[in-house]
Amino acid sequence: MITSAAVAIAEARIGKTGESIYSGRARTILERSYLAFRSSTWIVVATGFLEPVLYLISFGFGVGKLIGNIEIAPGHSVSYAAFIAPALLATSAMNGAIYDATWNVFFKLKFDRVYQGMLATSLGPLDVALGEIGWALLRGLLYAIAFMSILGVGGLITTPWALLAIPCALLISFGFAAVGMAVTTYMKSFEQMNIINIVLLPMFLFSGSFYPLSIYPGWLQGFVKCLPLWHGVALIRSVSLGIFTTGLIPHILYFVVMIVGGLFFTTRRLTALFMR
Amino acid sequence: MLNTPKNEKLIEAKGLTKHYGDFVALAGIDFAVHKGESFGFLGPNGAGKSTTMRIIAATLTRTSGDICILGKDPAERGPEIRAHLGVVPQQDNLDQALSVTDNLYIYGRYFGLSKKFLRAKIEELLDFAQLTEKRDVKVETLSGGMKRRLTIARALISEPEILMLDEPTTGLDPQARHILWDRLFRLKEQGVTLLLTTHYMDEAEQLCDRLMVMDNGAIMAEDSPQGLIKKYSTKEVLEVRFGSEKNAGVSDQLKEMCERIEVLPDRILMYADDAEHVLEEIRKAGLHPVTSLVRRSSLEDVFLRLTGRSLVE
Amino acid sequence: MSNKTIARQGSLVIVNTAQAMKRGAWYVTEARVRTLFRWIFSLLSSSLLNPFFYLMSLGIGVGTFVNARAGSTGIDGEKYIVFLAPALLAAVAIQDFMSEVTFPVLQGFKWDKTYFAMNATPLTGRQIALGTYFASLIRTIGSVVLYFAVLLGFGAVNFGRAWPMMLTSLYAAGCFAALMMAAAAATENDDIFLNLMGRLLIMPLFLFSGTFYPLSSMPWPLQTIGWISPLWHSTELGRWVSYGHQISPLMIVIHFTYLFALLVGGLLWAFNRFEYRLTK
Numbered sequence: 001m002i003t004s005a006a007v008a009i010a011e012a013r014i015g016k017t018g019e020s021i022y023s024g025r026a027r028t029i030l031e032r033s034y035l036a037f038r039s040s041t042w043i044v045v046a047t048g049f050l051e052p053v054l055y056l057i058s059f060g061f062g063v064g065k066l067i068g069n070i071e072i073a074p075g076h077s078v079s080y081a082a083f084i085a086p087a088l089l090a091t092s093a094m095n096g097a098i099y100d101a102t103w104n105v106f107f108k109l110k111f112d113r114v115y116q117g118m119l120a121t122s123l124g125p126l127d128v129a130l131g132e133i134g135w136a137l138l139r140g141l142l143y144a145i146a147f148m149s150i151l152g153v154g155g156l157i158t159t160p161w162a163l164l165a166i167p168c169a170l171l172i173s174f175g176f177a178a179v180g181m182a183v184t185t186y187m188k189s190f191e192q193m194n195i196i197n198i199v200l201l202p203m204f205l206f207s208g209s210f211y212p213l214s215i216y217p218g219w220l221q222g223f224v225k226c227l228p229l230w231h232g233v234a235l236i237r238s239v240s241l242g243i244f245t246t247g248l249i250p251h252i253l254y255f256v257v258m259i260v261g262g263l264f265f266t267t268r269r270l271t272a273l274f275m276r
Numbered sequence: 277m278l279n280t281p282k283n284e285k286l287i288e289a290k291g292l293t294k295h296y297g298d299f300v301a302l303a304g305i306d307f308a309v310h311k312g313e314s315f316g317f318l319g320p321n322g323a324g325k326s327t328t329m330r331i332i333a334a335t336l337t338r339t340s341g342d343i344c345i346l347g348k349d350p351a352e353r354g355p356e357i358r359a360h361l362g363v364v365p366q367q368d369n370l371d372q373a374l375s376v377t378d379n380l381y382i383y384g385r386y387f388g389l390s391k392k393f394l395r396a397k398i399e400e401l402l403d404f405a406q407l408t409e410k411r412d413v414k415v416e417t418l419s420g421g422m423k424r425r426l427t428i429a430r431a432l433i434s435e436p437e438i439l440m441l442d443e444p445t446t447g448l449d450p451q452a453r454h455i456l457w458d459r460l461f462r463l464k465e466q467g468v469t470l471l472l473t474t475h476y477m478d479e480a481e482q483l484c485d486r487l488m489v490m491d492n493g494a495i496m497a498e499d500s501p502q503g504l505i506k507k508y509s510t511k512e513v514l515e516v517r518f519g520s521e522k523n524a525g526v527s528d529q530l531k532e533m534c535e536r537i538e539v540l541p542d543r544i545l546m547y548a549d550d551a552e553h554v555l556e557e558i559r560k561a562g563l564h565p566v567t568s569l570v571r572r573s574s575l576e577d578v579f580l581r582l583t584g585r586s587l588v589e
Numbered sequence: 590m591s592n593k594t595i596a597r598q599g600s601l602v603i604v605n606t607a608q609a610m611k612r613g614a615w616y617v618t619e620a621r622v623r624t625l626f627r628w629i630f631s632l633l634s635s636s637l638l639n640p641f642f643y644l645m646s647l648g649i650g651v652g653t654f655v656n657a658r659a660g661s662t663g664i665d666g667e668k669y670i671v672f673l674a675p676a677l678l679a680a681v682a683i684q685d686f687m688s689e690v691t692f693p694v695l696q697g698f699k700w701d702k703t704y705f706a707m708n709a710t711p712l713t714g715r716q717i718a719l720g721t722y723f724a725s726l727i728r729t730i731g732s733v734v735l736y737f738a739v740l741l742g743f744g745a746v747n748f749g750r751a752w753p754m755m756l757t758s759l760y761a762a763g764c765f766a767a768l769m770m771a772a773a774a775a776t777e778n779d780d781i782f783l784n785l786m787g788r789l790l791i792m793p794l795f796l797f798s799g800t801f802y803p804l805s806s807m808p809w810p811l812q813t814i815g816w817i818s819p820l821w822h823s824t825e826l827g828r829w830v831s832y833g834h835q836i837s838p839l840m841i842v843i844h845f846t847y848l849f850a851l852l853v854g855g856l857l858w859a860f861n862r863f864e865y866r867l868t869k
Contacts, residue, residue: 041781047788057811058796065806066655066664194631201639205646215653335708337868355613355711359606363709369702373624382620386710387600388609434600434710466597 020275021267022126029118029131030138048096049143052088053150059084059210060154070212072237082156086240087209089147089169090232093140095200097173100136101180102196106187116274125270129263133177140173141166161242168239172232175255178262179228185269203229228254284311286438286469287332291341294327294493301327303493304341309438314470316484318477318575320585324493325473326366329442332471333363346437359387362436366443368427370415376402377411380430387434397433404459405429421452428459439463441472445479457482477575487575489582496582501575508581509573510535512551516558516565517543526563533557538580545577609711617712617720618727621693625728636732640681641739647801648673648745665803667832674745675754675827676800678736679820682762684791685732689725690770691786695779697721698866705867714863718856722770726763733759751831761823764848767855774862794818799825822848 037045060081071077108114118128144166151157180196187193207229213221224230235251238244287309294302302324309315317325330336331343334350334357343350345357371379377398384394402408405425410418418426424444431439444460445453460483464470474480480487481501489496489504497504514534518526520542527539534546534554548554551570558565579585609616625632652669664672697704697717707717733755740746746754769786776782797807797814798821804812815821822844828834829841836844 041778044781044784047785050788051792054792054796058801061808061811062802062806063651063655066658066669066802067651068658070654191628191631194635198634198638202642202646205642206650210646211650211654215650333709335705335868355610355713356606358709359604359609359711360600361709365702365705365709367702369706371620371624371703371706372701373627378623382616382623383706383710385616385619386609386613386707386712387604388612388616388711389603393603430706431709434604435597435602436600468597 021124021271023122023124024127025123026127026130026134028123029128030134032118033131033135048139049092049146051095052092052147055088056081056085056150056154063210067211072212072241073243076241078241079156081154082158083237084210085151085156086165086236087207087233089144089165089240090172090229090236091204091209092143092147093169093172094176094204094229094232096140096143097136097175097177098180098196098200100139101133101177102184102193105132105181105184106193109185115270119270119274125267125275126263128270129178129181129266133174133181133263136177137170137173141170144169157240159240159242161244162240165236165240168232168236171252171255172228172235175228175232175258175262178259178266180262182262182265182269185266185273203227207233209233228258231255285309286311287343287345287471289341289343292328292331292343293339293341294324294331294336295339301493302331302338305490305493305495307488307495307498309469309471311469312467314464314472314483314485316471316480316487317473317490318475318480318487318579319473319490320475320583322492323490325490326442327493328490329440329471329473333361333440334358359434360437362431362434362439364427364431364439364441364444366446368423370423370427370430372414372416375412375414376407376418376426379415379426380433383430384433389434394433401429401432404432406455421448421455424448424452424456425459428456432463436468438469438471441470443473443475445474445476453479477579480575489575489579491583491585497578504575504578505573507578509577510547511549511573512547513571513573513577514546514548514551514554515543515567515569515571516546516555517567518563518565529561529563530558533561536581545580547573547577604711606711613712613716614719614723617707617717618723619720620707621721621724622727624693625689625724632728632732633735636681636685637735637739640677640736643677644670644673644739644743644745648677648743651801665828665832665834670743670745671832672828673801674740674743675751675758675831676798676820676824678733678740678754679758679761679823679827680795680800681736682729682733682758683765683794683820683823686725686729686759686762686766687769687791689728690721690766691773691783693721693724694770694773695776695782698774699779704863708867714865714867715860717867718770718774718859718863722767722856722859725766726759729759729762746831754827754830757826757830758823760845761819761826761848764852764855765819767852767859769855771855771858771862774859774866794820819848819851 060079064080067080069077069079070083072083115128119125148157148163148166151162183196184193206224207227208224209229213224213230216224231251231254235248238248285308287307289308290306291304292302292306293300293304305324305328317323317328319325327336331338331350332345334345334354337351346360348357350357371382374382380398380401381391381394384397389397399408402411405422405428407422407426407429410422415423415426428441428444431441439460441460445456448456457479460470460472464483470483472479472483474483484501486498486500487504488498497508499507516530517523523539523542523544527537527544530544530546531537534548536547538545538547546554555568555570558568648670652673655664655669659669663669694704697707704717708714712720737746737752737755741748772786773782793814797811798804798818799807799815800820804815804821807815825834825836825840826844829836
C-alpha cells in the first residue's frame with residue numbers, strides 16, 4: 001500500500017517539466033527540518049536574533065551620540081539609530097540565511113549524508129534546495145518580525161510602509177540562501193568554508209551600514225555598489241522610510257538573479273553529486 | 277625492576293569495584309596478569325570490560341578494592357604507571373589535524389622521548405603498521421583499518437611494558453582483522469604483555485593465553501580458551517532448526533538425546549561429544565530438521581552456558 | 590608487509606619518567622603549536638584581517654563623521670582612531686586567546702577526544718590544561734604584535750609611548766581566557782556553549798565595553814556590562830598607556846586586581862574540570 005502510494009506520487013509527476021529534478025514535495029524537507037528543530041535547544045533559537053539588537057543599542061546609543069543625525073537625502077536627515085537599523089535588518093537577514101544555507105548544509109552534505117538519503121527517494125534535487133532554503137526563510141521571517149517589533153518599541157518606525165521591510169528582508173534572505181547553498185555544494189573542506197566568513201565581514205562593514213558611502217572615493221563607491229548587501233541595505237533603508245522610486249527596481253532584480261542563479265547551480269550540483 | 281622473573285605479576289586486583297551513582301559497573305573482581313602473557317576480557321557490551329581497562333590504564337578512579345600495576349597504585353601514581361603502558365582505546369582518538377607521522381611524533385613527545393630516538397622509531401612503526409606510503413597524509417583521510425593500525429603503532433611508540441587494546445578489531449573488515457592479529461602476535465612473541473577486551477570469540481581464541489569471561493560487572497570464569505571450553509562445554513555441538521514455530525515443541529524430545537540443550541529463538545543447540553551420533557538419533561526418531569550443522573564447541577557456547585545469553589546480540 | 594622485528598628495549602629503559610612528568614605541559618604546548626602551524630593562513634586572516642576591517646570601517650569611516658562633529662576637542666581628547674585603537678587591540682587579544690583555549694578544549698574532550706589520548710600517557714589533566722593555555726599565549730603574542738604593527742601603520746599609536754599596551758592587552762586576555770578555558774572544559778553541550786558564548790558573552794562584551802565610545806556615555810544599567818567586562822578593564826589600561834587617558838591610581842589597581850582574580854579562579858577551576866573530565 002505504501003509502495004503504491006509512493007509510485008502514485010512519482011507517477012503524478014511523469015511527463016511534467018523537470019520531473020527528474022523536482023517532485024513537487026519540497027514540503028517534506030521542511031517537515032524534516034521541523035522534526036530536527038524540535039529537539040534543538042530553545043535558548044539557542046531564542047538568542048538567534050540578538051546580534052542586530054545589540055548592535056542597534058550599542059551603536060544607536062553610543063556612536064549616535066558622537067555622530068548625531070545623518071543626512072540620507074538632501075534635506076532629509078534621520079537619527080543615527082534610524083540610519084543603521086535598516087542596515088542591521090538586512091545584515092541579519094544575510095547572516096541568518098548564510099548560516100542555515102552554508103554551515104548547516106555543509107555538515108549535512110559532508111558528515112551526516114542527509115541529502116544522499118533524501119535523493120535516494122523520489123525527491124529531486126530542487127525539492128531539497130527549495131526545502132532547505134524554505135526553512136532558512138521561515139527562521140529569517142521570525143527574526144525579522146522580532147527585530148521590527150523592537151524597532152517599533154524603540155520608536156524607530158515612522159511610517160506603516162516600514163512593514164514592507166519584512167518581505168524585503170525575506171527577499172534578501174532568499175537570495176543569500178540560494179547563492180550560499182550553491183557555493184557550499186562546491187566546498188570541500190573547513191578551510192574553504194572559512195572563506196565565506198572572511199568575505200561576509202567586510203561586506204557588512206563597508207556596505208554603507210554605519211555611514212553613507214559618500215565618504216568613499218568614487219571607485220570604491222562603485223565597487224561597494226556591486227555588492228549584494230549594499231543593494232539589500234539600500235532597499236530596506238528606502239522602504240522603511242516610505243521612499244519609493246524606480247531606483248528600487250535594480251535592487252530587487254539583483255536578488256531575483258541571485259535566487260534563480262543560486263537555485264540553478266544548487267540543483268545542478270546536487271544532481272551531479274548524488275544522481276549520476 | 278629490569279630483571280623481573282618470568283612469573284612476575286604485572287597487574288593484580290582484589291575486590292575491585294566501580295560505581296557510577298547507583299549503577300554498579302564492577303562488582304568486586306579479582307584477577308592477576310603475569311609478565312609476557314596475553315590476557316583477554318571477554319564479554320558483551322556493558323559487562324565492565326572497558327571500565328576495568330580504564331582503571332588499569334590509570335585514567336579512571338576505582339570506587340573500592342585494591343589494584344597494583346607495575347607495583348604501583350594507579351590512583352596515586354598514575355603518570356608513573358602510564359609511562360609504561362600503551363593504550364589503544366575502543367574509538368580511535370588520533371589527532372585529526374595532524375599527519376600520520378606527526379601523530380606518532382607528538383605522542384612520543386608526550387612520553388618525553390627525544391627527537392632523535394623518535395625519528396628512527398617512527399620509521400619502524402610506519403613499516404610495522406604498513407603506513408609508510410601514507411606518512412604525510414592527514415589522519416582524517418585514512419580508512420578505518422589504517423586508523424586502527426596507526427592507533428596501535430602510536431601506542432607502541434614508547435615500547436610499553438603492557439599493551440592494552442580495547443576491542444581492537446571491532447568494525448574492521450576480515451582482512452584488516454587478520455593483519456592486526458598478525459601484528460599483535462609478533463608483539464607477543466617479543467615479550468610484550470597484551471591485555472585486550474573483545475566480544476569476538478575467534479579473536480579471543482587466536483590471541484589470548486588466558487581469558488576472563490565477564491558479565492554484569494562480575495567474573496563468570498577464568499581459564500585458557502581451551503580450558504574454558506573443556507570445563508563449560510562438550511567437545512561438539514549440533515545446531516538444528518525445525519522452523520521458528522516448531523523449535524520449542526520438539527525440545528522436550530531432543531533433551532533426552534544429548535548432554536545439554538539450549539533452545540534459542542532461531543535454532544536449537546545440542547551439546548554432545550559425538551554430535552553426528554545425535555543427528556542420527558534425531559533422524560531415527562522420525563524428526564526432520566530443516567537444517568543441521570555439526571561443529572566444535574567454541575567460546576560462544578561457554579558464554580551461553582555461563583550467562584544464558586549470546587555474546588553478540 | 591614487512592617481517593622485520595622491531596628492536597625492543599622496553600619503556601623501562603627508554604622512558605625517563607621523572608623528566609616526562611616534569612615537562613609534560615611543554616610537550617602539550619609543542620603539540621598545539623604544531624597544529625596551529627597547519628592553520629596559519631586561516632589564523633592570520635581571522636586575527637589580522639577582521640580587526641583590520643573594523644579599523645578601516647569604524648576607525649576611518651565612522652571616525653570621519655565623529656571627528657567632524659567633535660572638532661578640536663576630539664573623543665577623550667584624541668582623534669577617533671587613536672581612541673579606538675587600544676580597544677581594538679584589547680579585543681583582538683581577547684578574541685584570539687579565548688578561541689585558542691575553547692575550541693581545542695571542546696575538540697580534546699568531545700570532538701576528537703585527543704585529550705583522552707594525551708591522558709593515556711604520563712600527562713596529567715593539569716599539564717594538558719597548561720599546555721593548551723601556553724600554546725594560546727604564543728599564538729596571541731603573535732597576533733598582538735602583528736596588530737600593533739597595523740595600528741602603527743594607521744598612525745593610531747605612538748610606538749615609543751604605546752608599546753606596553755601590547756603587554757596590558759595580553760595580560761587581560763590571558764586572565765579572561767583562563768576562565769573561558771575552564772568554562773569550555775565544564776560544558777557538556779558544545780553546541781549550546783558555542784552559541785551562547787558568541788551571543789550572550791562575546792558580542793555584548795565587544796559592544797558594551799566602551800569600545801566605540803566612552804563607557805560613561807551609556808545609560809548606567811548598560812555600563813554595568815562594562816564593569817564586569819575584561820575588555821573594558823583592558824581597554825582602560827590600554828588607553829591610559831597609549832595616550833594618557835585619565836584614570837585614578839586606585840582604578841589602575843582595581844583593573845589589574847580584577848583581571849588577576851579571573852586568572853587565578855579560572856586556572857583553578859580549569860585544573861579541577863580537566864582532572865574531572867579525564868577520570869570520570
